[in-house]
Amino acid sequence: MKKDLLDLTLDEIALEIQTYGWPKFRSTQIFRWLHMGIKDFMDMTNLSKSDREVLENKYSITDLKLIRRQDSRKDETVKFLFQLPDGEMVESVLMKYKHGNSACLSTQVGCAMACSFCASGQEGLVRNLTTGEMVDQILAMSSLQSERISHVVLMGSGEPLQNLGNVVKLMKIINENEGLNISLRHVTLSTCGLIPEILKLATYKLPINLAISLHASNDDIRRRIMPVSRGYSIKELISACDEYSRITGRRVTYEYALIKGVNDSIIDMQHLAKLLKGKLCHVNLIPINPVEGSNYQSTNISHLNELTRVLLKNGIVSTVRRELGSDIDAACGQLKRRTLNEK
Ligand code: SF4
CATH class of the missing domain: 1.10.150.530 (DNA polymerase; domain 1)
Structure with a gap:
């Protein structure tokens, strides 16, 4: 080969x-x-x-083939379904912000983590992506839209820390000033929280942003919606993140997808504030995108505002992640699933 x-x-x-x-x-x-x-x-x-x-x-030279695209009518978000050289498919998303264009990349075909709110998790893991397949998602989207990509988020299908070697190499390649010249401060790696791999990532001392998919403030709820967390408690995860911040000097972001009636009570937010009190961190509240095959519903806006007030009152700064492309199957894995079902 x-x-x-x-x-x-x-x-x-x-x-x-x-x-x-x-x-x-x-x-x-x-x-x-x-x-x-x-x-x-x-x-x-x-x-x-x-x-x-x-x-x-x-x-x-890896050359991803565009299978399908969905352009949002609400904003300029575009979701792409690409075919890899072996015929497998992955999704990538291009989002436009005032500060630049951000590419959301997949790092695996499918995912082994089985989070209950995610279409990729329901598929199971097929394989890791090669570094070239991740780089080419950026090149392909940049070429299709004739736009420079300045930011990268690893939040598509897959758990990036299960493909750590190829992901670290990706960072080196996209940061090269003879190539894409993307600042690593503009790269965010999102993980469901694999503790040994978080500590290993810290040893590379990359100036990237680490985002933890926390999604619950007590172990029972987290274990129910994220089976991977059966191996680790939230306290153990947060103390690994503290260690990550200590080694890298970087602030950790905790992602919290709000699911109506599951993890979005005032008490949930009070627990969260208690867990994170005094830490170098930030909380991102995310109104969940509905996923076919799950009954989860999104928290309404007035309740969401109340939850941010609870966090602030307890000394935790949070932002609500803007729902870009909410009309285009924006949650990862959904466009692929729809395409396979149609076939
Ligand atoms: S949310 Fe992320 S880690 Fe969880 S199943 Fe989906 S792709 Fe995997």
Whole structure:
């Protein structure tokens, strides 16, 4: 099987081309073409024809195929369903903010974590994505919309910390100033809270934002909606996050998807405030997107405002995440599920 050049950092490409005795600057030329979205080696026109032929014989470039897209009528959010080289499919979303364009990427096909409010979790894990498949979600969306992407969130299908090696490599590649040059301060990794992997991530000391999908302030409710939490208590998770903040100096965000009648009582918020009191953290309250096959309903706006007031009164700063693209199956896994059902 040919090696995928989109899987490689600039330094790794430099090592590859050393074997052909080519000058070092050739690796920068190749890297620039790759991250401009070029998929055909013959289009790398500042390389000699014979060098391009060597590359074509030895390497491949991941090229995701667009299967379907959904454009929001309410805002400029676009959801894409891409086919991977082996025929599997993943979703990616492009969201427009005042501060720039943000790409929400998938890191796995399906997900093993089985969160009860998530369509990807209901599918189970199929496989990890390669680094090149994650990079190409950014390149493909950027090219389809003719827009620069300045922010990346790992919140699509999959648990990024179960694919940590490829995700760390992704950070290195997208941060490279000869390529996409995306600041790691503009990258958010969202995890359902795998404690050993959070501590391992801390050792890389990446200046990224860590978001924890907490979604409950007591273990019974969390275990019911997030089976992964059966292995860890909320207190253990929060103390791992404290350690993460201590090592990296970065503030942790706690994501809390509000599900009507399940985790959105005043008492739930008081518990949450007590757990997080005095910590370097932020809370994101998320009105849940309805998922086909689940009975969960979203908390109404006036109750949501009351919950933010409870947090504030107890010294916790929170924001309500804007529901971008709420008309386009915005929760992860739903467009894929609909497409497969239609087939
Ligand atoms: S919410 Fe995230 S971690 Fe949970 S099942 Fe869905 S993709 Fe996996």
